[in-house]
Amino acid sequence: MNIDSLVRENIKKLKPYTSARQGYLHGILLDANENSFGSVVESELELNRYPDPNQNILREKLSSYLNVKKENLFIGVGSDEVIDLLVRIFCEPKEDNVIITEPTYGMYKVACDINNVDVKNVPLNSHFQLDVVAVQSNFNENTKLVFCCSPNNPTGNLLNKYDVLEIAKSINGLLIVDEAYIDFNEKGSVIELIIEQPNIVVMRTFSKAWGLAGIRAGYCVADKSIIDYLFKIKSPYNLNKMTADVILKALNNLSLRNSFIGKINMQKTRLIEILKQLKIAEQIFPSDANFVLVKFSNGKMIYNELVKKGIILRDRSNQLNLENCIRITIGNEEENKLLFKELELLNEKNIH
Numbered sequence: 604m605n606i607d608s609l610v611r612e613n614i615k616k617l618k619p620y621t622s623a624r625q626g627y628l629h630g631i632l633l634d635a636n637e638n639s640f641g642s643v644v645e646s647e648l649e650l651n652r653y654p655d656p657n658q659n660i661l662r663e664k665l666s667s668y669l670n671v672k673k674e675n676l677f678i679g680v681g682s683d684e685v686i687d688l689l690v691r692i693f694c695e696p697k698e699d700n701v702i703i704t705e706p707t708y709g710m711y712k713v714a715c716d717i718n719n720v721d722v723k724n725v726p727l728n729s730h731f732q733l734d735v736v737a738v739q740s741n742f743n744e745n746t747k748l749v750f751c752c753s754p755n756n757p758t759g760n761l762l763n764k765y766d767v768l769e770i771a772k773s774i775n776g777l778l779i780v781d782e783a784y785i786d787f788n789e790k791g792s793v794i795e796l797i798i799e800q801p802n803i804v805v806m807r808t809f810s811k812a813w814g815l816a817g818i819r820a821g822y823c824v825a826d827k828s829i830i831d832y833l834f835k836i837k838s839p840y841n842l843n844k845m846t847a848d849v850i851l852k853a854l855n856n857l858s859l860r861n862s863f864i865g866k867i868n869m870q871k872t873r874l875i876e877i878l879k880q881l882k883i884a885e886q887i888f889p890s891d892a893n894f895v896l897v898k899f900s901n902g903k904m905i906y907n908e909l910v911k912k913g914i915i916l917r918d919r920s921n922q923l924n925l926e927n928c929i930r931i932t933i934g935n936e937e938e939n940k941l942l943f944k945e946l947e948l949l950n951e952k953n954i955h
């Protein structure tokens with residue numbers, strides 16, 4: 604597959620901005636109009652200096668954690684930045700289109716809408732799996748990207764790897780697999796497919812299992828040609844030094860991440876056990892993520908009653924095929940105790 608042929612002409616021709624720190628990170632740095640006297644906030648991070656635009660140390664560390672090459676890695680301000688950059692690299696506004704597979708994460712469509720790129724929705728099948736034939740038949744010469752999400756938000760299930768591979772093999776475009784929740788069941792990852800199938804892009808994030816939603820860091824693993832374009836169009840210093848520092852610390856603390864995953868999975872099992880006993884919970888969808896999607900007898904009512912008690916869930920009932928469905932993020936023991944109590948009370952009242 605020739606990735607270049609999919610890229611917008613203006614992006615191919617673009618002469619990117621060359622930032623000062625692309626050249627030198629050390630020396631007597633009088634090249635970037637920084638404050639040479641220091642920073643008003645003391646820090647070992649030399650906050651008066653711009654960060655490394657090439658994310659070198661970070662990508663090296665991440666590459667050994669993931670066992671992929673550094674040249675196949677790009678780190679963004681959350682995976683939301685990666686989504687936006689991919690749309691801008693590949694999709695000509697008002698001309699090209701993107702396939703999304705609903706119900707799924709809302710930002711794929713929003714990123715396209717912001718960029719004035721047409722979105723075709725090819726719904727997931729009744730098991731919330733990819734409808735391979737429907738994706739293939741909706742794909743046309745102007746389709747540049749297909750976004751899918753595994754484990755899928757908000758349904759919680761992993762997508763079938765063979766379906767992912769079959770679609771990727773059959774399209775002249777990129778298949779982006781958003782693995783924001785893959786840490787909760789790593790066996791489901793498609794990262795290894797990238798080597799045989801260079802049009803697969805895998806996105807990941809530090810916002811979920813790592814507990815770092817506040818630092819805004821996500822990344823993608825992709826063919827080098829795609830990574831090069833991401834670097835070409837990103838804002839010069841997208842990743843700030845504090846975020847980079849926290850990621851490095853996180854990668855040195857795998858055991859805590861693993862213990863979080865263990866605890867979250869345990870609480871998830873407990874939540875599912877409780878839900879199974881409630882008449883108001885009509886369907887509990889299997890989950891490989893840190894949340895569970897539940898179809899209630901009256902989703903809106905349950906949602907509103909819990910809000911009154913200060914418990915905020917995510918009402919997904921307006922999404923395609925998710926009538927009365929609420930997404931419940933797995934809380935800690937304390938939070939869950941309160942949630943279980945309130946759900947049981949609502950069940951006793953049997954709110955319909």
Ligand SMILES: Cc1ncc(COP(=O)(O)O)c(C=O)c1O
Nearest residue numbers: 681682683708756783808810821
């Ligand atoms: C599927 C999915 N992808 C991406 C994101 C956003 O990730 P980030 O925080 O890295 O921007 C989310 C956040 O909820 C998500 O559910």
